[in-house]
Amino acid sequence: MADSKHKFISYHPHTYPPDEMVRRSAAYFTYMDQRRTVRQFSPDPIPPKVLEHVIRTASTAPSGAHKQPWTFCVVSDPALKKEIRVAAEKEEHESYHHRMSESWLRDLEPFATDWHKPFLEKAPSLIVVFKRIYDEDDGTKTNNYYVAESVGIACGFLLAAIYHAGLVALTHTPSPMKFLASILNRPSNEKPFLLIPVGLPADDTMVPDLVRKPLQEIMVRY
Ligand code: IYR
Numbered sequence: 379m380a381d382s383k384h385k386f387i388s389y390h391p392h393t394y395p396p397d398e399m400v401r402r403s404a405a406y407f408t409y410m411d412q413r414r415t416v417r418q419f420s421p422d423p424i425p426p427k428v429l430e431h432v433i434r435t436a437s438t439a440p441s442g443a444h445k446q447p448w449t450f451c452v453v454s455d456p457a458l459k460k461e462i463r464v465a466a467e468k469e470e471h472e473s474y475h476h477r478m479s480e481s482w483l484r485d486l487e488p489f490a491t492d493w494h495k496p497f498l499e500k501a502p503s504l505i506v507v508f509k510r511i512y513d514e515d516d517g518t519k520t521n522n523y524y525v526a527e528s529v530g531i532a533c534g535f536l537l538a539a540i541y542h543a544g545l546v547a548l549t550h551t552p553s554p555m556k557f558l559a560s561i562l563n564r565p566s567n568e569k570p571f572l573l574i575p576v577g578l579p580a581d582d583t584m585v586p587d588l589v590r591k592p593l594q595e596i597m598v599r600y
Pocket of ligand 1: 489551553
């Protein structure tokens with residue numbers, strides 16, 4: 379298993395009897411099935427520790443060669459949030475009016491989105507996730523692998539942790555989102571991946587009446 383240079387340690391994850399596995403997996407599905415993406419935030423503050431914990435949870439995700447090719451920027455400063463909103467709305471205005479196809483705009487109708495992005499200022503914090511396309515070790519470039527897959531999985535863990543903490547989030551992808559790297563002064567090996575406003579839901583939060591695909595449409599048994 380291990381050579382003398384790379385040691386392995388023993389691992390004893392929790393395991394359960396079959397009926398307990400069935401019960402736990404059903405309960406977790408029921409819980410996760412109640413998560414919804416939210417676009418209306420309360421301006422109420424959230425404990426900074428919660429953001430540290432959910433980001434640590436995200437960083438437990440598997441990654442290519444365990445390179446952990448991610449950076450999570452937490453933006454809570456009102457002036458910086460405003461700057462991000464202004465830059466995002468400029469791009470989104472262009473997208474909604476000139477860049478997105480008719481069919482794309484039609485597909486988005488159920489979500490009632492447009493170029494206005496008030497949640498970028500209203501939410502108490504924005505987590506801006508960057509993928510690190512390579513790293514630098516003593517001035518030498520080092521490779522990262524399966525970067526999009528790794529960061530995507532980490533964002534999945536992040537969204538689950540945010541929900542578990544009793545907060546809501548929006549997976550927002552302003553497009554193009556290069557402006558995030560310059561506003562946040564990120565190094566050139568980091569590319570913006572997702573912008574995730576996090577907070578408590580507004581009192582009058584509404585979400586679209588969506589239906590999730592049934593199992594027979596998403597699962598194929600062989
Ligand atoms: N980036 C735009 C458009 C948008 C695109 C998709 I695909 C969505 O699921 C939602 C929105 C916006 O944020 O409005």
